[in-house]
Structure formats: C-alpha cells, structure tokens
Amino acid sequence: MVGTLEQVFREEWGRVLATLIGFLGDFDLAEEAAQEAFAMAADRWQRDGVPSNPRAWLMTTARNRATDRIRRDRALATKFGLLVASNSAEVPMKTTTFPDERLELIFTCCHPALAIEAQVALTLRTLGGLSTDEIARAFLVPERTMAQRLVRAKRKIKAAGIPFRVPPRHLLGERLDAVLAVVYLIFNEGYGGRDELAAEAIWLGRALAELLPDEPEVHGLLAMMLLHDSRREARFSDGELVLLGDQDRSRWNRELIAAGRAELDRALALRGCGPYVLQAAVASLHADVPCDWGEIAALYGELSRLTGSPVVELNRAIAIAESEGPEAGLRIVDHLGLDDFRYLHSTRAELLRRLGRTSEARDAYRRARQLTDDGAERRFLERRLTELAHSTDLG
Amino acid sequence: MKYVMLIYQGSALERQAALPEEEQKQVYADYQGINQTEGVTPGLPMGLAENATTVQVQGGKTMTTDGPFVGMKEAVGGWFILEADDLDAAIEVAARVPAARYGGAVEIRPSEVYW
Numbered sequence: 396m397v398g399t400l401e402q403v404f405r406e407e408w409g410r411v412l413a414t415l416i417g418f419l420g421d422f423d424l425a426e427e428a429a430q431e432a433f434a435m436a437a438d439r440w441q442r443d444g445v446p447s448n449p450r451a452w453l454m455t456t457a458r459n460r461a462t463d464r465i466r467r468d469r470a471l472a473t474k475f476g477l478l479v480a481s482n483s484a485e486v487p488m489k490t491t492t493f494p495d496e497r498l499e500l501i502f503t504c505c506h507p508a509l510a511i512e513a514q515v516a517l518t519l520r521t522l523g524g525l526s527t528d529e530i531a532r533a534f535l536v537p538e539r540t541m542a543q544r545l546v547r548a549k550r551k552i553k554a555a556g557i558p559f560r561v562p563p564r565h566l567l568g569e570r571l572d573a574v575l576a577v578v579y580l581i582f583n584e585g586y587g588g589r590d591e592l593a594a595e596a597i598w599l600g601r602a603l604a605e606l607l608p609d610e611p612e613v614h615g616l617l618a619m620m621l622l623h624d625s626r627r628e629a630r631f632s633d634g635e636l637v638l639l640g641d642q643d644r645s646r647w648n649r650e651l652i653a654a655g656r657a658e659l660d661r662a663l664a665l666r667g668c669g670p671y672v673l674q675a676a677v678a679s680l681h682a683d684v685p686c687d688w689g690e691i692a693a694l695y696g697e698l699s700r701l702t703g704s705p706v707v708e709l710n711r712a713i714a715i716a717e718s719e720g721p722e723a724g725l726r727i728v729d730h731l732g733l734d735d736f737r738y739l740h741s742t743r744a745e746l747l748r749r750l751g752r753t754s755e756a757r758d759a760y761r762r763a764r765q766l767t768d769d770g771a772e773r774r775f776l777e778r779r780l781t782e783l784a785h786s787t788d789l790g
Numbered sequence: 791m792k793y794v795m796l797i798y799q800g801s802a803l804e805r806q807a808a809l810p811e812e813e814q815k816q817v818y819a820d821y822q823g824i825n826q827t828e829g830v831t832p833g834l835p836m837g838l839a840e841n842a843t844t845v846q847v848q849g850g851k852t853m854t855t856d857g858p859f860v861g862m863k864e865a866v867g868g869w870f871i872l873e874a875d876d877l878d879a880a881i882e883v884a885a886r887v888p889a890a891r892y893g894g895a896v897e898i899r900p901s902e903v904y905w
Contacts, residue, residue, distance in 0.1 A: 506877075508881075554900050554902065555877050555900045556791035556793075556875075556876045556900060557876065557877045557878075558875070558876035558877065558878055
C-alpha cells in the first residue's frame with residue numbers, strides 16, 4: 396500500500412503541479428496547494444483506499460485549496476481596503492480533463508535566463524518532486540542555500556516575465572538543448588556514485604521522451620543514460636573503480652541495455668544524428684563483446700566535428716589507441732591542451748604505461764592524482780602508481 | 791510586461807567605426823528599426839560616458855567626480871522602454887540591438903512598481 400502511494404505521488408506530482416501553475420500563473424501558490432493536496436491524500440487514501448482516478452482527485456483538491464486561499468487573501472485585502480487585481484483563478488478549470496503542462500513547466504524551469512544551478516534545482520523540485528533537502532544533499536550544499544536558490548529562481552520567473560509555455564518553433568531547438576543539458580547534468584552528477592540523481596535523470600528523460608516523441612535527441616539522451624546506467628553495478632567492485640575493459644560483464648544490466656538500444660533505434664528511425672544520439676551509439680557499441688573500436692573512433696570523429704570539444708577528441712584518442720595501438724592514441728592526446736583536465740593525464744598515463752614508458756607514466760598518474768578529489772578515482776590512481784613502482788622503464 | 795532595456799557599448803563603438811560604410815549604415819538603420827518597433831519607447835540619446843559627471847553626497851557634502859560611476863567600458867550607453875508579452879519577446883528585441891553583436895550587451899530589466 397505504501398509502495399503504491401509513493402508511486403502514485405511520484406508519477407503525479409509533476410503533472411499536478413504543472414497544471415496548477417498553468418492555471419494559477421504562480422509557482423508558489425501552486426506548490427503550496429499541491430503540497431496540501433498530497434498531504435491530504437497521504438492521510439485519506441491510507442484510510443479509505445486510493446480513489447479510482449487519483450490524478451483527478453489530487454488536481455481537484457489542489458485547485459480547491461488554491462481557490463480557497465485566493466478567496467481568503469482577497470477577503471482579507473478587501474477588509475483592509477486594498478485593491479486586488481482580477482486573478483486567473485476566477486476562470487473555472489474543467490474538472491473532467493486536465494491539460495498535461497509538464498512540457499511548459501520544464502521549458503520554464505530550464506529557461507536560459509536562469510542560472511544553470513537554478514535550472515537544475517527547479518527541475519528536480521517541480522518535475523521530479525524532490526524536496527529541497529533532498530536536492531541540497533544531492534548537490535552537497537546546505538539546505539538553506541538550496542532553499543534560497545529556489546526562492547530566487549521562482550521570484551525571477553515572475554518578475555522578469557519568463558513565459559510558461561512550450562517555445563515557438565524558431566526557439567524550440569536551442570531551448571530543447573538547454574532542457575537536455577539540465578537532464579544530462581543531473582545524470583552526470585549521479586554518475587559519480589550518487590545513484591538517486593542518475594535515477595532521477597532517467598525518470599526525467601523518460602517523461603521527456605513521452606512528451607516529445609518525435610525529437611531524436613530526446614531519445615538519444617535517454618538511450619545514452621540507460622546504456623551507461625546498465626554498467627552501474629560493474630563500475631565498482633567493493634567500492635573501487637573498475638575500468639570498462641576490466642568489468643565483470645555478467646553484472647551489466649541486460650534489461651537496461653535492451654531498453655537503451657530500443658531508444659537508440661527510435662532516435663535513428665527519426666534520422667537523429669545529433670550529439671546525444673552519437674554518444675548513445677558509442678555506449679551501445681561499448682556493450683558489445685568484443686567491441687568495435689574502429690567504429691567507436693569514427694563516431695567520436697563525427698561528434699568531434701559537431702561539438703569541437705577537446706574532451707571528445709580525448710575519447711577518440713582512447714578508441715584509436717584500442718584499434719590502432721597506444722602510440723596512435725598518444726599522438727592525439729599530446730595535441731589536446733586540456734592541461735587541467737584529470738582524465739587527460741590519466742589517459743596519457745595509461746597509454747604510456749602500455750608502451751612501457753614507466754617513468755613518464757608515473758609522472759602523468761601523479762598529475763592526474765593531483766587534480767582528483769573523488770575517493771574511488773583517487774584510490775584507482777594510487778593503485779596504478781603502486782603497480783608501476785615495481786616495473787622498470789622500457790621506453 | 792514593461793522592461794527597461796539598457797545598452798552597454800563595450801567595444802562596440804570602436805568596432806562599428808572600423809566597419810565599411812555599408813555596414814555602418816546598417817547599424818544606424820537597425821537602431822532606427824528598434825525605435826520603430828511596436829512596444830518600444832525610445833530613450834533620449836545619450837552622450838559619451840567620458841562627458842558624464844558623477845555626484846555623491848557624503849556627510850551632507852556634495853561631491854562631484856569626472857566620468858561615469860562605473861568604469862568607462864561598463865558605463866550605460868543608452869536605453870529604451872519596451873512593452874512586451876514576456877521575457878522571450880524582450881530577448882528577441884535585445885538581440886536586434888547592434889551593440890549586442892559588436893562586443894557590447896543589452897541588459898533587460900523588468901520594471902517594477904514599488905509603491
């Protein structure tokens with residue numbers, strides 16, 4: 396019973412809140428009303444059972460709470476002789492069908508006029524239904540800081556006139572990029588081991604794929620997240636980092652791989668060839684045994700042309716090292732700059748190690764270690780350094 | 791919504807001065823176009839920041855200094871009022887201001903009634 400309730404809440408929160416914001420035109424009022432309705436449901440459904448249409452129940456209850464609240468405020472205002480502008484809540488909301496306005500909501504939350512941290516926090520709070528405290532813990536900031544971030548963002552939406560709508564055609568491309576970037580960022584935060592964030596990102600990705608079924612990049616992003624997530628169990632062994640090549644493949648989640656590949660197929664059927672689709676294609680190839688490194692290098696080459704990112708070039712270098720040998724990979728790595736990027740140094744170190752250039756490899760591992768805070772990654776580098784201490788330089 | 795649109799020249803004036811005549815004409819035409827856009831109330835044209843005088847009152851004493859309050863490059867270069875549906879509409883108008891593409895910027899400030 397508790398399980399079902401939680402599930403219903405999880406599924407319905409974003410939807411109920413989005414509809415309320417669309418109807419009330421006010422984030423705070425909508426959030427308060429939704430919270431009240433969900434609290435009442437938690438109490439009542441526990442006792443009387445879940446109603447036949449939980450969404451309609453939540454929506455109607457929340458709307459009534461909001462209307463009550465507006466009336467109360469208005470009565471109070473009249474009492475004090477204040478002028479009150481007419482409110483959109485005067486317009487009756489249809490009770491039979493509730494518009495799904497989650498897309499409007501996510502585009503508002505990910506509006507480029509908001510700071511990226513605020514976009515992330517708002518998206519998790521409103522669509523994901525995470526509490527302020529949960530978001531604060533996930534991003535390792537004090538709850539007060541996160542609460543202020545959310546308050547400021549909501550205030551700016553109102554004061555600056557950020558529209559609550561799906562952007563028109565000519566803006567849709569860039570705005571969708573911003574939305575996908577937020578979801579991807581949440582996923583990446585979770586990739587370092589905070590599983591709840593990765594799960595949240597996938598959940599948001601699924602919702603987006605349902606809402607924008609014809610956008611290849613949406614399916615591409617979801618595919619990429621599912622495929623990466625399929626290796627979650629295998630990436631760590633007793634809390635220690637395990638590289639792709641050394642992973643126990645029986646611990647890869649076959650269901651997630653299949654789900655990811657299905658999303659990738661969908662993206663390709665829509666003629667997708669954007670950055671997320673390409674990365675998903677790479678992740679899909681990684682799940683093959685043996686994997687086709689030549690093909691992966693070619694995909695990274697395409698991605699590199701598209702994004703001009705040196706980090707992508709670094710990945711291409713790794714694929715080239717696998718398909719053509721460490722020397723060919725190293726030639727690319729040594730032209731990249733990226734001196735403050737820890738993975739550049741750990742990649743160089745690995746390639747030098749394979750070439751038997753031990754002392755250079757050691758220097759590179761040390762430089763990588765200097766740039767790494769994360770516990771598991773640091774320990775991995777330590778282990779490599781210890782191993783190298785016992786081998787002789789052949790280079 | 792009512793917005794106050796602040797134009798910062800940054801390096802725009804120098805860059806525009808170095809443009810071929812045709813493109814300079816386009817810059818003037820674009821400013822003209824902004825002024826004639828629906829919802830726009832043009833501000834008075836502003837003289838150069840180097841001719842500004844900054845006034846502060848400290849301990850009842852009026853102090854004047856030469857130049858703008860902020861640095862010369864950060865000084866406001868112009869402004870206009872825009873009545874628009876929402877921020878997206880304001881962003882579209884801001885993007886048409888020549889200063890924005892020649893190294894300057896446009897700041898969109900929502901107008902607010904405090905009293």
